[in-house]
Amino acid sequence: MGEFILARGNGRKIPKEDKIFGIAGRAKAAIAEKGRDNVVNGTVGALFDDDGNLVILDSVVKEFKDLDPRDFAEYAPIGGIPAFKEAVKKAAFGNHMPKGYLEAVATPGGTGSLRNTISNYSDRGDQILTSDWHWSPYGTIAGEIGRSVATYEMLTPDGKFNAGSFKEKVHELLERQQSLVIIINTPAHNPTGYSLTLEDWNNVIDVLCEEAKSGKTIVPLIDVAYIDFAGDEDEYRKFFDLFERFPENVLLVVAYSLSKTCTLYGGRCGAMICVAKTPEIAAEFKSVCEFSSRGSWSNSAKFGQVILSRIYGDPDLLAKVSEERAYFRNMLLARGRAFSEAAEDCGLTIVPYDGGFFVSIPCEDPDGASAILEEEDIFLVPLAKGLRLSLASAPEDKCKDLPPKIKAAIEKL
């Protein structure tokens, strides 16, 4: 008998236990047994303060408590409430609103935006392009709707964006597909903390403009899940000014999420926003994406939409949210700096960290290295190309102590 009893496999390999949740569970058990001070839990994809408490913005909690019951009990329109659709464009783009025809469609988190973009801008059987270092659910999301993921090498050996590999892969896929969705997770990429520079972006845009001469559809899907945890919120939105050069057959889509930016992980709120060259392409985006929403989760939860609408409707509240978030962002970036400096001091090679929740350490045998570290109560996630440390869940003093221990574990293999 195969792996499935009654369920249809549909070509899938479903692990008994999700690797990340498995390790996170063992880290929790170790903390319960040995105490927080004696364990490093570098596995969790949510932000914790140095005392191990989940960071939840007080200003957001206050708005949550002030909700009218209709703000969560009532259905929201499929595409989102009108105030949210405006607010989320401001949240995503800030002072760098791209020129073009913008449409926003509410989704359950960034995940919903990824799903709907893939389903509407690729054909069944197509490959979606992303970097070799990537958030593994991209493959799951694509696979569940009959697509798969192809990858380019994200970095050159000296740690720069690999525009050559990007170009090669885009060209190769467009030779055999009618359209191409390309997921680019920046700034503050998960799992590496890399952010594309403006120069990297110009190289990406050059490639896409050149390839678009084929007349085929290209959809750069920018996953900005960590946009407010990269650094200065305005500085890290400047790349949105660069997309004017795109021709009509390149449709920019931004996957925005309130999970991290508003600490509403469980609220399942986000949006997909398109920047189209014609009103017809924007209207089509709205129509096909709302149709897909209807056929997958129907309406999205309403309360996060109301909260974001209030934040962007009240400058004082927006200032409060931004100030509170800046405090925690600085806490996170200090952990990243502490880790990077200690790695440099002991000669541990890491993927250059710019910002965000995670940093990665390339190695030959990630599973082996993670098993050795686990014996010392250090819990990191093994990926295909290395280990991932969540700076979001490890306090600064531990981030500082880790590099020599990681180096020793890798050298033991």
Ligand SMILES: Cc1ncc(COP(=O)(O)O)c(C=O)c1O
């Ligand atoms: C890279 C990346 N993209 C998107 C998401 C989407 O998260 P959500 O669906 O909670 O908004 C996450 C969450 O961990 C992520 O790490």
